[in-house]
Amino acid sequence: MAPGALAFCSRILRRQLVLALRRPVDIGNPLLFFAMVVALFPLGLGPAPAALAGFAPGILWIIALLANLLTADNLFRGDFEDGSLEQLLLSPQPLYLSVLAYTLAQWLVTGLLLALVSPLFAVMLGLSASAIPVLMFSLLLGSAVLSLVGGIGAALTVGLKRGGMLIALLILPFYMPVLIFGSAAVQAVAGGMDASAHLAILGAMLCFAIALAPLAIGAALRISIDA
Amino acid sequence: MWSFFHKLGSPPWLYRIAGSILSWLLPLTLVALAAGAVWGLLYTAPDFRQGNSYRIIYIHVPAAVVALAGYYVMAIAGGISLIWKMKMADVAMKSCAPVGAALTFIALVTGSIWGKPTWGTWWVWDARITSMLILLFLYLGVIALYEAYDNKDAAGKACAVLSLVGTVNIPIIYKSVDWWYSLHQPASIKFTGESSIDPSMLYPLLLMIGSFYALFTCALLMNMRLEILRREARTGWVRKLVGA
Amino acid sequence: MASLLEAVDLGLVRGGRDLFQQLSFEVGPGQLVQIEGVNGAGKTSLLRILAGLSRYGFSGRVIRHAPLMYLGHHSAVKGMLTPRENLAWHISGEGSYSPGEIDDALARVGLYGYEDVPSHALSAGQHRRVNLARLYLSRAPLWLLDEPFTAIDKGGVAELEALLVRHATAGNAVILTSHQSLSVSYPVAMLDLLTGLAA
Numbered sequence: 001m002a003p004g005a006l007a008f009c010s011r012i013l014r015r016q017l018v019l020a021l022r023r024p025v026d027i028g029n030p031l032l033f034f035a036m037v038v039a040l041f042p043l044g045l046g047p048a049p050a051a052l053a054g055f056a057p058g059i060l061w062i063i064a065l066l067a068n069l070l071t072a073d074n075l076f077r078g079d080f081e082d083g084s085l086e087q088l089l090l091s092p093q094p095l096y097l098s099v100l101a102y103t104l105a106q107w108l109v110t111g112l113l114l115a116l117v118s119p120l121f122a123v124m125l126g127l128s129a130s131a132i133p134v135l136m137f138s139l140l141l142g143s144a145v146l147s148l149v150g151g152i153g154a155a156l157t158v159g160l161k162r163g164g165m166l167i168a169l170l171i172l173p174f175y176m177p178v179l180i181f182g183s184a185a186v187q188a189v190a191g192g193m194d195a196s197a198h199l200a201i202l203g204a205m206l207c208f209a210i211a212l213a214p215l216a217i218g219a220a221l222r223i224s225i226d227a
Numbered sequence: 228m229w230s231f232f233h234k235l236g237s238p239p240w241l242y243r244i245a246g247s248i249l250s251w252l253l254p255l256t257l258v259a260l261a262a263g264a265v266w267g268l269l270y271t272a273p274d275f276r277q278g279n280s281y282r283i284i285y286i287h288v289p290a291a292v293v294a295l296a297g298y299y300v301m302a303i304a305g306g307i308s309l310i311w312k313m314k315m316a317d318v319a320m321k322s323c324a325p326v327g328a329a330l331t332f333i334a335l336v337t338g339s340i341w342g343k344p345t346w347g348t349w350w351v352w353d354a355r356i357t358s359m360l361i362l363l364f365l366y367l368g369v370i371a372l373y374e375a376y377d378n379k380d381a382a383g384k385a386c387a388v389l390s391l392v393g394t395v396n397i398p399i400i401y402k403s404v405d406w407w408y409s410l411h412q413p414a415s416i417k418f419t420g421e422s423s424i425d426p427s428m429l430y431p432l433l434l435m436i437g438s439f440y441a442l443f444t445c446a447l448l449m450n451m452r453l454e455i456l457r458r459e460a461r462t463g464w465v466r467k468l469v470g471a
Numbered sequence: 472m473a474s475l476l477e478a479v480d481l482g483l484v485r486g487g488r489d490l491f492q493q494l495s496f497e498v499g500p501g502q503l504v505q506i507e508g509v510n511g512a513g514k515t516s517l518l519r520i521l522a523g524l525s526r527y528g529f530s531g532r533v534i535r536h537a538p539l540m541y542l543g544h545h546s547a548v549k550g551m552l553t554p555r556e557n558l559a560w561h562i563s564g565e566g567s568y569s570p571g572e573i574d575d576a577l578a579r580v581g582l583y584g585y586e587d588v589p590s591h592a593l594s595a596g597q598h599r600r601v602n603l604a605r606l607y608l609s610r611a612p613l614w615l616l617d618e619p620f621t622a623i624d625k626g627g628v629a630e631l632e633a634l635l636v637r638h639a640t641a642g643n644a645v646i647l648t649s650h651q652s653l654s655v656s657y658p659v660a661m662l663d664l665l666t667g668l669a670a
Contacts, residue, residue: 008564015552015560022551083545084562086524090541091564098562152392156385160375169371170389173364174396177403184410205399212395219309220388226527227381380527461487 008093009101016105019078026074027109030067031117037063038121053126057135057186060122064114064139064182065146065175071110072150073167075102076158076221085158089225095218100210103151103217111143131190134199141202142182148206148213149174155220159227178205238455239464241315245448253445259438267431274428280344283337285432289439291334291359295397297327297443298362301369302394305387315451317383318458320390321373322450326443328366334359354408358401365393474499474536475613475644476521481531483513483520490516494531496668498613500642503635503657505649508664514648515544515617517664521646522615540565540611542619546598550591554582554601557590558608568608576607581627596622603627606634614638616647 020027041059042052052059079085088098118139119132127135153171157163185198234240267285274281301323308316338356339349350356369386376382459465474497481494490513498504506514519525521533522541540563548557558573568576577586580600585593590601599622606614614635620628635645636657646662653659661669 007567008562011560011567012562015549015556015562018556018560019549019551078549081545082549083543083547084549086541086543086545087547087561087563089524090522090539091562092538093564152388156372156389157375159381162375166371166375169364170368173361173368173400174392176361177396177399180403180407184407208399216388216392220385223381223384223388226525227376227378227385378527 005094005097008091009097012098012101013105016102017108020105020109027113030071030110031113033067033070034063034114034117034121037066038124041125049126053128053190056122056125056127057131057183057190059125060118060127060135061139061142061179061183061186063121064111064118064143065179067114068110068143068146068150069168069171069175071106072147072154072171073157073164075106075151075154076224077154077163080158080224085221085225089222095221096214099151099214099217099221103147103214106151107144107147111147112140114143115139127186128190131186134189134195135186138182138185138195138199138202141199141206142178145178145202145205145209146175148209148217149178151217152213152220155217155224157224158221159224178202181205236313236315238315238459238462241318242452242455245452249445249448249452252441252448256438256441256445259434259441263431263435263438267428267435271428271431272425277345280341283341285435287334287337287341288432289436290330290337291355292436293439293443294327294330294334294359294362296440297323297330298365298390298397299394300447301327302387302390305383305390309384309387309391315455317387318451318454319447320387321383322447322454324366324369324373324386326446326450328363328370329446330439330443331359331363331366335363352408354405357408358404361400361404362397365397369393476536476539476646477532477534478521479532479534481517481520481533482529483516484528484530485513485516491664494664494667496662498644498646498668500612500644501639502644502660503639503653503655504644504646504660504662504668505653506646506662506664512664514664518615518617518646518648519543535613537612538565538610539613539615540605540609541615541617542602542605543617544621546602548590548598548601551589553587553589554593554604555586557601558604561605563605565608565610572608573604576604577601579607579630580604596624596627599623600627603631606631606638612643614643614645614647616645618648618650620649620651 038059041055045051045055076085079088089095091098115136118135122132122135123129149171150167152174153167154163156170157167160166181198181201185195185202188195188198264285268282271282273279301320304316304320304323307313308320335356338353338359342351342353342356343349369390372389373379373382373386376385456465456468476498478494478496482492483490494517506517508514516525518541520529521535522539523533523535524541547561548554552560554577555570555573558568558576559570574586577583580603582597582600582604585597590598593601603619603623606616619631623631632653632655635647635653636655639645639657663669
């Protein structure tokens with residue numbers, strides 16, 4: 001009588017998305033954060049268009065990374081505090097897939113949206129128009145990796161009262177390869193080169209993260225629920 | 228064989244055996260360190276390009292090599308404690324982190340000191356130094372996570388998961404940083420790569436690497452003995468040991 | 472009579488203290504078991520161990536022969552979802568319930584008319600009731616309930632007791648912790664953490 005694993009995952013996905021959509025402000029916050037930090041760079045570096053355009057790939061990628069980091073902590077916290085997480089861990093469903101559904105839902109309301117609005121900020125920083133499709137695509141792939149890796153940090157710290165800062169310390173080192181290849185892809189295209197190799201590596205990282213991160217998240221959740 | 232594993236799980240036995248290993252390993256390590264240092268610093272020829280400043284590699288390279296290996300020791304110990312629920316593996320994992328972090332820090336500081344005469348600046352975003360910096364972050368993350376948990380049982384398990392995640396990620400991070408550096412490498416600084424090392428410099432270096440492994444083992448065992456005492460403070464054998 | 476849950480040689484050490492040792496028991500169909508013990512004796516911990524949520528400081532074996540339903544201290548009710556949605560999208564992995572079943576269960580716990588109110592507008596007691604509605608829907612033979620009577624009014628307590636008896640009578644089993652003794656005309660087996668299960 002238990003539902004199939006996929007039906008269960010789509011139930012989780014739907015639940016998470018409805019929960020997110022009932023609080024539209026929480027969805028808007030990372031985007032607003034993105035916009036505000038973009039505005040910080042001309043103020044800090046000076047408004048010279050050439051300099052800003054040169055740094056734009058790195059700036060945009062770093063902000064996307066930070067925006068992702070700020071949302072990572074929320075992934076399991078609500079469910080941990082109200083006891084839903086206990087129910088999830090007791091369910092006979094494969095935790096691997098359930099966790100994947102959680103991160104997918106989170107990516108849909110953060111990474112995907114960030115990637116979709118990124119062209120606006122790219123234009124504001126003077127990134128060349130030819131680089132914008134690659135920026136979006138690299139953010140799509142890369143932010144999915146960030147969500148999965150961030151999930152590990154969230155699962156490890158969900159049982160702690162003061163998780164916010166700690167999660168950044170734990171997962172930022174793991175974000176670095178994504179940052180390196182993500183911003184390099186945009187830089188390559190902005191410099192008139194081909195970025196398919198960079199994107200392929202980001203894709204490989206995503207496959208790797210999909211294969212392994214849910215295992216670590218599941219193990220970490222079982223530890224956190226018992227702390 | 229099985230009884231050996233069984234004994235490994237017994238704190239008093241491990242405490243005693245670590246003590247008897249230390250009683251001969253520690254003096255040996257100190258002698259080897261002194262010998263390697265004297266050999267490397269006094270009895271090798273100066274490098275034809277870098278003069279005497281290169282000699283810091285006798286500290287820098289061994290510290291960096293052992294710091295990286297230490298992370299794997301930590302992760303393996305963590306994996307053992309997760310899978311076989313072996314308390315003493317958890318002790319080993321917990322004791323590894325500060326030792327590894329200290330070695331990473333030494334590697335960073337010596338690398339930076341070497342950078343001053345070589346590149347004319349204390350810090351260069353060179354691939355190896357950047358990788359060492361990230362390794363330091365990984366170590367500090369494990370320590371911070373352990374300290375954040377009140378329940379030390381859960382702390383050990385959480386750190387084990389984190390260090391296993393780190394093990395999978397370290398090769399990716401190192402390769403990415405290498406690639407990133409080769410992409411941005413300015414042509415003017417190119418000491419690394421295709422420089423073969425003269426055997427007269429290599430042997431003392433190998434001796435130093437060996438001594439650093441031994442030093443790591445000593446520090447790990449000492450730390451483990453301390454941690455065992457701390458955890459077993461209420462048991463009879465510890466009370467007897469300290470004469471309380 | 473096949474057992475639904477077996478516990479073999481359970482021991483629990485917390486903060487250097489033995490809470491219980493060598494606790495062995497078996498719970499079979501038709502049994503209504505109440506865990507006894509003073510505050511801090513480890514009742515909740517035992518229940519979490521039986522459910523499989525907790526391992527910390529624990530030794531021994533728990534063998535579960537049937538799917539279980541665990542209701543803990545937290546209500547597992549999402550404030551942003553309505554009671555109806557909370558039940559429909561529960562994540563305990565049981566099958567889907569039909570809308571009719573859900574409305575029926577909500578009516579039984581006295582939440583008729585509240586089905587579509589956002590749960591954050593409900594009181595703490597009503598949250599508990601949403602949680603208890605899961606029991607009316609549950610198809611799991613084994614129920615593990617941690618203080619199910621907390622924040623429930625008198626009428627609710629009587630109904631819940633009747634539900635537990637019905638569940639046990641139907642050949643299932645309930646293990647619960649509670650500060651108050653149950654006023655039911657059904658044999659309640661007492662599980663003492665130190666001496667084990669009394670017949």
